[in-house]
Amino acid sequence: MDDQTRIEIEAAAFRTLREHLMEKRTDVQNIDMMNLAGFCRNCLSRWYQEAANERGIEMSKNEAREIYYGMSMDAWKANYQTDASAEKQAEFKVAFSENVGEEKP
Numbered sequence: 001m002d003d004q005t006r007i008e009i010e011a012a013a014f015r016t017l018r019e020h021l022m023e024k025r026t027d028v029q030n031i032d033m034m035n036l037a038g039f040c041r042n043c044l045s046r047w048y049q050e051a052a053n054e055r056g057i058e059m060s061k062n063e064a065r066e067i068y069y070g071m072s073m074d075a076w077k078a079n080y081q082t083d084a085s086a087e088k089q090a091e092f093k094v095a096f097s098e099n100v101g102e103e104k105p
Contacts, residue, residue: 018044022070026080035091038099044068 021028021041030040042065049064062073069076084092
């Protein structure tokens with residue numbers, strides 16, 4: 001397989017993952033994804049931002065999230081996010097630290 005075809009296939013897989021998480025499984029909470037898999041929608045948007053920044057494209061965290069989510073974080077939270085139990089929040093602190101680093105206030 002040539003590099004261009006590989007890149008196109010990888011991009012198609014990413015788009016399918018995004019569509020799955022953003023349109024088909026809005027019921028799946030980010031905190032549950034992070035606690036179980038060590039990444040969530042916010043991680044995907046951060047990786048998008050980092051890839052853009054590595055290529056000299058200035059993009060903030062909020063800009064990347066809006067591109068990935070297709071809406072503002074406030075809109076996503078209002079439409080899809082549910083309250084997390086204290087137990088899930090404690091698990092998240094551990095998962096975030098292990099997979100992303102120290103949580104910033």
